[in-house]
Amino acid sequence: KNxxxxxxxxxTAQEGEFITINCxxxxxxxxxxxxxxxxxxxxxxxxxxxxxxxxHGRLIAxxxxxxxxxxxxxxxxHPRDSAVYICAVRSPNSGYALNFGKGTSLLVxx
Amino acid sequence: xxxxxxxxxxxxxxxxxxxxxxxxxISGHATLYWYQQILGQGPKLLIQFQNNGVVDDSQLxxxxxxxxxxxxxxxxxxxxxxxxxxxxxxxxxxSLRTRETQYFGPGTRLLVL
Numbered sequence: 001k002n003x004x005x006x007x008x009x010x011x012t013a014q015e016g017e018f019i020t021i022n023c024x025x026x027x028x029x030x031x032x033x034x035x036x037x038x039x040x041x042x043x044x045x046x047x048x049x050x051x052x053x054x055x056h057g058r059l060i061a062x063x064x065x066x067x068x069x070x071x072x073x074x075x076x077x078h079p080r081d082s083a084v085y086i087c088a089v090r091s092p093n094s095g096y097a098l099n100f101g102k103g104t105s106l107l108v109x110x
Numbered sequence: 111x112x113x114x115x116x117x118x119x120x121x122x123x124x125x126x127x128x129x130x131x132x133x134x135x136i137s138g139h140a141t142l143y144w145y146q147q148i149l150g151q152g153p154k155l156l157i158q159f160q161n162n163g164v165v166d167d168s169q170l171x172x173x174x175x176x177x178x179x180x181x182x183x184x185x186x187x188x189x190x191x192x193x194x195x196x197x198x199x200x201x202x203x204x205s206l207r208t209r210e211t212q213y214f215g216p217g218t219r220l221l222v223l
Contacts, residue, residue: 004152031209043153043201043214086152090209097166098212100152 003027004101006087012107019074021104023087026068030090033098034061034072037084046072046085077108112136114215116202122221128190131218135183135204141165143212144177144187145201153201159185160208192222 007022023032034046047054047061049070054061058077063070074081084103091099115134123129135142140161145153156175157167162182170177174193179185189196199219203212 033212035214040216042216043203045211045213048211088152097155097158098153100154102150102152 003091003099004087004089006085006101006104008104009102010105010107012109013077015078015108015110017077017108019077019081019106019108021072021085021087021106023070023072023101024068025070025087025089025099027089027091027093027099029065029068030092032063032070033088033090034070035086035088037086037103039083043086074106079108079110082107114202114204114213116200116215116218118218119216120219120221122223123192124223125194126191128188129192129220130186130188131200131202131220133185133187133202133215135185135202136213139204139206139213140182141205141208141210142179142185143201143203143205144185145203147199147201147217149198156187156200158208165208189220192220194222196220197222 003026005024032049035043037043049063058075060073084105086103087101088098117132142159144156147153156170157177158165159179162179177187199217201217202215205212
């Protein structure tokens with residue numbers, strides 16, 4: 001069983017909708033990352049969280065350390081938000097390595 | 111600021127052949143990572159360098175994979191001999207220091223026939 005589970009696996013939304021992607025993990029962590037991967041492979045780091053909430057533009061990331069859960073929210077979604085969103089955690093048990101989820105594939109239609 | 115550069119972008123080889131990938135990290139970044147991403151999966155760390163030293167290579171199949179970062183700047187990842195299951199995207203990333211934000215290159219898409 002992967003230490004990092006994401007849901008949903010696939011998500012289709014209409015432009016303007018509010019989107020939530022969830023990430024659950026089973027180990028103690030020192031940090032959680034949300035990344036965006038566009039077709040063609042390029043990965044961009046969106047957030048690095050160890051507690052609370054961060055906001056950047058229309059993106060909001062939250063983390064609940066006690067519940068071992070994080071969410072990525074996209075407000076007023078746009079077709080250019082279509083991408084794979086990946087959650088990754090850094091655990092003291094795994095040294096410096098990031099442990100990645102399988103990703104959530106998001107398609108936003110006009 | 112230039113990003114992480116990787117080459118080639120695509121490579122098709124037959125099984126049992128050898129292949130090498132190159133990565134040039136962002137200038138000044140001490141930490142360099144090689145990841146393997148199989149279709150439908152998240153990236154898996156193969157090896158992490160701190161300058162020219164290996165920090166973590168626990169998931170590198172050392173019977174066929176090797177990597178080096180001799181001068182602590184650019185790095186090469188080699189597969190010899192390749193197997194069908196090595197078909198994947200190989201991603202290189204760098205960070206200023208360990209445990210800081212990682213910046214990813216565009217990846218090399220490998221197809222082994």
